[in-house]
Amino acid sequence: MPQPSFSELLADCERSALKLELRDVYLPNDPGYQAWRAGQTEQAVKRYADWTDTVRAAVARGISMRRVRVVSEPVSDYIRFEHAVTQDVNISAGEAIRWLPRRQASTVCLPPSDFWLFDGRLVQWVHFTGEGESAGSEVTDDQGVAGLCQTAWEAAWERGIDHAAFRI
Numbered sequence: 001m002p003q004p005s006f007s008e009l010l011a012d013c014e015r016s017a018l019k020l021e022l023r024d025v026y027l028p029n030d031p032g033y034q035a036w037r038a039g040q041t042e043q044a045v046k047r048y049a050d051w052t053d054t055v056r057a058a059v060a061r062g063i064s065m066r067r068v069r070v071v072s073e074p075v076s077d078y079i080r081f082e083h084a085v086t087q088d089v090n091i092s093a094g095e096a097i098r099w100l101p102r103r104q105a106s107t108v109c110l111p112p113s114d115f116w117l118f119d120g121r122l123v124q125w126v127h128f129t130g131e132g133e134s135a136g137s138e139v140t141d142d143q144g145v146a147g148l149c150q151t152a153w154e155a156a157w158e159r160g161i162d163h164a165a166f167r168i
Helices: 006-012 031-037 041-046 049-060 077-089 143-159
Strands: 016-021 064-071 096-101 114-118 122-128 134-140
Touching (some): 006 122, 016 143, 031 041, 031 077, 064 077, 064 143, 096 143
Antiparallel strands (some): 016 114, 122 134
8 A cells, every 4th residue: 555645744734743753964066065065055045945835834734834854963964955045944834843863862761763643643654775875755644653652752842942042
């Protein structure tokens, strides 16, 4: 049976879509990241217009979209990029973002993979290679797993620093 896509999961979502990010590098060849590295921040932001539209549409129908990014310090070049575009790509569309320095997460039991948690009941694991390339995703409705993800996400969110206050 094929796994539902992120778009399908978000379309079926009724209350909340929570994301936990654990990596310091994602998709190093991503055109948005490459534009930012070339000093073209405005062009980088434009590359994510589809995401911004997706968030706006979800928030408009009452979905709370929140994300925690667990980061190593000093931050990687990729995290500097994410921080630079977050206001225009995520927050302006209605997504709430917090940053959690990895050392402040030492007492939180976090899963080994990034995930989306939809309505506290469906988990979409998002996998990456060691170099940060996409390695697919998988979905589970196991309520034990969803509960563990909810607990981990809430602990990370509680310790996280709001984007407006996080300095790199």
